[in-house]
Amino acid sequence: MKEHQSGCPIAHGLDTFGDRWSLLIIRDMMLHGKKTFNELQKLEEGIAPNILANRINKMVKDGIIEKSANPQDKRVNILTLTPKGLDLAPIIIEMIYWSGKYNPPSTPARKQMFKKIARSRQDVLREILNRFD
């Protein structure tokens, strides 16, 4: 994908994670605890394996995701969000809030998440980051 390269921080963000898939992969790692290629392939939105591989590799290159061999099974890579990747949490939280405000959440879990964010973004952020301590 062609990059904007204007030096604008918003353009930089779009260049890094502003495609149709990267934030959904990050969502599944951050909120649903997924950490392998196979787990991520079950993305609710249905992602093609080559696109998934491509986006993971780009995010590894950009320092958002780290790949390491699984000590239990060397053929499987473990994918972890780096501190830079975890720092995307506030953006994801604000997106969930904005969508929930204008598009009523469609499941009880999503409704609860929206209410929690409305109550305290800081608490939600802490709760997410605690899972990765």
Add this chain to the structure above:
Amino acid sequence: MKEHQSGCPIAHGLDTFGDRWSLLIIRDMMLHGKKTFNELQKLEEGIAPNILANRINKMVKDGIIEKSANPQDKRVNILTLTPKGLDLAPIIIEMIYWSGKYNPPSTPARKQMFKKIARSRQDVLREILNRFD
């Protein structure tokens, strides 16, 4: 562009403004006070007129931007961010912060914006919204 339609609020956000251009158009309206097609055509990243028209129309349809005739010149449309569009400010602020943290801001104005956000997101948000009162 094909939409995800999973009901996930992050996917909904990506469906609405997650292309390569929409947030840059919103940035120029929100932070640089642009309000006509001609002003937006001078987007720093160089946007083609047909893509600009297409994105503006999608955002009008999605209730993010409003079009109205300029009382001084009926041939020119005035573009305004709706409350739903202005509510994207926290997402934009978090993107600026994240990019600035991992990619040192490249101009004095960007450096200052990053520092202001680091000091108080609330103040930056208020300052942005005050311009649209």
